[in-house]
Amino acid sequence: MEDVEKSLNFIEHIIEDDLKNGYSNDELRFRFPPEPNGYLHIGHASSICLNFGLGLRYGAPVNLRFDDTNPAKEEKEYVDAIKRDVDWLGYNWKSERYASDYFQQLYDWAEELIVKGKAYVDSQTSEEIAEQKGTPTEPGTESPYRHRSVEENLTLFRGMKNGDFKEGEHVLRAKIDMESSNMLMRDPVMYRILHKPHHRTNTDWCIYPMYDWTHGESDYIEQVSHSLCTLEFLPHRELYNWFLDQLVSEDKLRPKQREFARRNLSHTVVSKRKLLRLVEENVVTGWDDPRMPTISGMRRKGYTPESIRNFAETIGIAKRENVVDVSLLDFHVRDHLNKIAPRVMAVLNPLKVVITNYPEDGEEWLDAENNPEDQSSGFRKVPFSRELYIEQEDFREQANRKFFRLKLGGEVRLKNGYIIKAESCTKDEDGNVIEVQCSYDTKSKSGSGTEESLRKVKGTLHWVSIKHAIQAEVRLYDRLFVDATPDAHKDQDFMEFVNPDSLEKVTGFMEPSLKDAKIGDRFQFQRLGYFNVDLDSKPEALVFNRTVTLRDTWAKLEQSC
RNA sequence: UGGCCUAUGGUGUAAUUGGCAACACUACUGGUUUUGGUCCAGUCAUUCUAGGUUCGAGUCCUAGUAGGCCAACCA
Numbered sequence: 001m002e003d004v005e006k007s008l009n010f011i012e013h014i015i016e017d018d019l020k021n022g023y024s025n026d027e028l029r030f031r032f033p034p035e036p037n038g039y040l041h042i043g044h045a046s047s048i049c050l051n052f053g054l055g056l057r058y059g060a061p062v063n064l065r066f067d068d069t070n071p072a073k074e075e076k077e078y079v080d081a082i083k084r085d086v087d088w089l090g091y092n093w094k095s096e097r098y099a100s101d102y103f104q105q106l107y108d109w110a111e112e113l114i115v116k117g118k119a120y121v122d123s124q125t126s127e128e129i130a131e132q133k134g135t136p137t138e139p140g141t142e143s144p145y146r147h148r149s150v151e152e153n154l155t156l157f158r159g160m161k162n163g164d165f166k167e168g169e170h171v172l173r174a175k176i177d178m179e180s181s182n183m184l185m186r187d188p189v190m191y192r193i194l195h196k197p198h199h200r201t202n203t204d205w206c207i208y209p210m211y212d213w214t215h216g217e218s219d220y221i222e223q224v225s226h227s228l229c230t231l232e233f234l235p236h237r238e239l240y241n242w243f244l245d246q247l248v249s250e251d252k253l254r255p256k257q258r259e260f261a262r263r264n265l266s267h268t269v270v271s272k273r274k275l276l277r278l279v280e281e282n283v284v285t286g287w288d289d290p291r292m293p294t295i296s297g298m299r300r301k302g303y304t305p306e307s308i309r310n311f312a313e314t315i316g317i318a319k320r321e322n323v324v325d326v327s328l329l330d331f332h333v334r335d336h337l338n339k340i341a342p343r344v345m346a347v348l349n350p351l352k353v354v355i356t357n358y359p360e361d362g363e364e365w366l367d368a369e370n371n372p373e374d375q376s377s378g379f380r381k382v383p384f385s386r387e388l389y390i391e392q393e394d395f396r397e398q399a400n401r402k403f404f405r406l407k408l409g410g411e412v413r414l415k416n417g418y419i420i421k422a423e424s425c426t427k428d429e430d431g432n433v434i435e436v437q438c439s440y441d442t443k444s445k446s447g448s449g450t451e452e453s454l455r456k457v458k459g460t461l462h463w464v465s466i467k468h469a470i471q472a473e474v475r476l477y478d479r480l481f482v483d484a485t486p487d488a489h490k491d492q493d494f495m496e497f498v499n500p501d502s503l504e505k506v507t508g509f510m511e512p513s514l515k516d517a518k519i520g521d522r523f524q525f526q527r528l529g530y531f532n533v534d535l536d537s538k539p540e541a542l543v544f545n546r547t548v549t550l551r552d553t554w555a556k557l558e559q560s561c
Numbered sequence: 562u563g564g565c566c567u568a569u570g571g572u573g574u575a576a577u578u579g580g581c582a583a584c585a586c587u588a589c590u591g592g593u594u595u596u597g598g599u600c601c602a603g604u605c606a607u608u609c610u611a612g613g614u615u616c617g618a619g620u621c622c623u624a625g626u627a628g629g630c631c632a633a634c635c636a
Contacts, residue, residue: 007575007576007583007584008575009574009575035635035636037635067636069635069636072635073636125634126633129634130633130634133632134632135562135563136563136631137562137563137564137632138562139563140632167634168634180564181564182564182565183631184631184632186632189634191634193634194634208634210636211636212636214636215636231566231629231630232630232631233630233636234630234631235565235566235631261629266572314573314584314585314586315572315573315574315585315586316573316575318567318573319566320566320568320628320629321567321568321629322572322573322574323572323573324572324573324586325572325573327572327586328585330586331585331586331587332586334598334599338598338599339599372594372596372598372599402597405597413595414595415595415596416595417595419595446595447595453595457595459597460596460597524596529598550597550598551597551598551599552597552598553597553598555597556588557597
């Protein structure tokens with residue numbers, strides 16, 4: 001009765017089948033295996049939610065494993081950033097692992113393969129090896145070193161390990177099938193010489209295992225039951241299984257690799273190379289710029305972990321090409337923020353309003369509801385006085401009846417305050433309205449219970465008392481790209497689609513309750529959107545980011561007005 | 562010229578494995594509302610094509626078509 005039977009995705013179907021056919025629930029184990037060579041982005045978030053979500057669903061442990069087999073690209077800084085991001089998303093890993101933990105075991109197994117005649121040292125250049133690899137339509141040819149003796153292979157491999165050779169002099173290759181229709185089975189490289197210090201093993205090793213020789217074996221060591229990766233690894237599965245065949249013992253669980261389609265977000269690029277260009281060419285301010293699709297960027301922008309998890313859950317997982325519309329992410333961000341974000345009033349594009357029949361030095365503190373979605377959030381006080389700011393867009397000298405805002409001779413309610421009527425306005429020499437003179441209905445105060453206070457007027461505006469307002473920098477973000485698939489155009493560089501107006505900085509005027517806002521605090525600026533306090537913010541100089549606008553039916557309607 | 566994967570509304574996923582194509586988002590209607598927000602109700606599909614099997618096909622068979630992946634000492 002409680003929850004409607006949720007339909008399973010294809011990965012869950014596989015697991016359910018395995019459970020029916022002999023796997024026990026406590027054999028289930030997953031892992032999230034990033035290479036620590038960059039920052040995590042929304043695509044990784046989807047994979048994190050898949051693996052950790054499965055862990056939660058089946059009560060199974062999930063390891064965080066760093067695939068750190070290439071010291072040329074990897075750094076501790078990224079390890080730390082990745083841990084912080086996964087943690088922020090709200091997931092707990094059972095155990096923190098590193099492929100580098102397994103270097104010795106991997107090496108020992110490699111010697112075993114040599115002894116069994118399943119691996120050999122090749123002494124050709126990488127160009128020669130590539131040449132012999134053939135093409136997808138033509139078979140490869142065998143290396144002249146393919147039939148070295150076990151003794152010679154062992155001697156050479158140990159020499160490689162001991163640092164007797166320069167980079168590129170030798171590699172260790174698996175001896176499989178140079179004519180396989182799967183290029184990866186044509187004697188793949190297992191080890192290469194790299195005289196580079198590793199962020200964890202330092203100079204202990206100068207040979208490093210390749211991905212294919214490392215990943216499945218690491219899964220095996222950790223007894224991962226289902227090793228999930230993206231579709232481009234599908235051809236690797238045959239090799240994954242071949243390596244496992246060489247060393248799996250009967251009494252241990254044999255990991256399975258299964259592949260799913262990576263999620264693509266519209267109006268976004270995620271490749272490290274492209275994000276780096278955005279950073280280097282100063283299109284954004286850094287990897288955590290709120291416009292970046294990195295987890296750190298989304299965190300800074302004010303997205304909540306819950307909204308990202310809900311998003312990942314909603315889009316699901318499958319095997320076909322996809323481009324998820326970014327509006328779905330926006331929906332989940334709004335959906336969660338609507339429930340948790342306190343409402344406040346802030347004016348970003350001020351127009352002065354003078355209440356001519358309000359006392360010159362008058363001031364009163366009105367009750368304002370913090371969140372109509374959350375009764376427990378209570379009320380706060382908001383100051384009212386004779387001179388206020390409203391948004392410029394909220395006043396027109398004249399307008400048709402679809403304009404539910406302030407116009408000359410018309411009435412409108414000030415949120416939490418009084419009903420006012422626009423009597424006149426003054427303009428500068430260019431004809432721009434710079435001030436509106438209004439009268440207020442003295443008995444119409446919100447919540448006072450008077451007949452006047454219950455009057456219905458079409459339109460409620462947010463506002464702020466000028467003399468009480470605090471000023472703050474507000475950063476208004478828009479999509480970084482104007483095209484849905486910026487990097488899918490053959491003849492155009494993705495940089496051509498950068499939105500020139502993705503950031504606008506304004507000075508906002510806010511109700512004084514915001515004075516003590518702390519970095520990361522989230523608010524709804526009523527009628528405008530959700531905002532949070534940026535990292536750059538200081539107590540005396542607050543900085544807000546617009547996380548996402550409110551849904552705006554009026555903006556669409558406006559053209560027709 | 563080879564091998565492998567995929568195809569369901571504008572978008573992303575479902576369909577008890579052969580039994581009324583469902584859910585969410587978007588868009589559009591209307592209602593409620595002291596946020597043009599939220600909330601509520603409604604509208605939007607020849608399941609890539611053509612044949613076939615069947616009482617019955619998104620699902621099975623055959624032949625096409627389209628898209629993707631594979632030739633790093635990257636992961």
